Amino acid sequence: MHDVLHNERELLRLIAEGNEAAYRRVFDHYWKRLYALGLKMTKSPEQAKDLVQEIFVKLWVHRQLLPQLQHFEGFLFTVARNQVRDFLKKRVFQPGNDGYMLEYLTQEPVTPEQVLEGTQAQHAVDNIIKRLPPQMQKAFLLRFQGYSHDEIARVMHISKVTSKSYIVRALDYLRKHLAENPEALLVLLIWFSQDH
Structure with a gap:
């Protein structure tokens, strides 16, 4: 069993207020396990370290949402x-190997509860995406797959400005409709934080 982080709810509240000592406690508590997961999946110590640091940087950027997480x-x-998944898609696996990649990522999950949590958040996001207008949905999914705005514009025969507009509007729609699901919303904001 992993050690439980005592007073985690209070620590998340303090982090949301900008408390760096609380942030460091959470960082230190989860660092080794996240690094081990990253190392297992990427097979690169340097890349695993970078991935964990990136996660915590993004958590700090969106810290005001942390107290809402259950x-x-x-x-x-x-x-x-x-x-x-993003790293593997961009750096490791060739196009057409998505099935293998997803199978690779779902081997030996951390705990059944974490898998269930991730699945529920993913379903919430997927259900909202399905409600987007067709062109916006297509642009959003291409961006989610790692396409640049230039690439989306070429694939969809639209301008780069239109591509950006679709993504911004889609994100706004998702934010509004995921307001009651903070886990899914924060996953989404972290995933797309490079767009803003």
């Missing part, structure tokens, strides 16, 4: 798996 640990590992 299951911080499950949320954290969902974010970690998304970061690893």
Whole structure:
């Protein structure tokens, strides 16, 4: 069993207020496990370290949402798996190997609860995406797959400005409709934080 982080709810509240000591406690508590997960998936110590640092930087940027999370640990590992998935998609696996990649990522989950949490957050996001207008949905999914705005513009025969507009509007829509699901919302904001 992993050690429980005492007073985690209070620590998350303090982090939201900008308390760096609380942030350091949470960082130190989860660092080794997130690093181990990153190392197992990327097979690169340097890349695993970079991924964990990136996760915590993004958590700090969006810290005001942390007190709303009901299951911080499950949320954290969902974010970690998304970061690893993004790395593998861009750097390791060739196009067409998505099935293998997803199978690779779902081997030996951290805990059943964390898998369930990630699945529920993903379903919430997927259900909202399905409600987007077709062109906006297509642009959003391409961006989610790592396409640049230039690439989306070429694939969809639209301008780069239109591509950016679709993504911004889609994110606004998702933010509004995921207001009652903070885990899914924060996963989404962290995933797309490079766009803003």
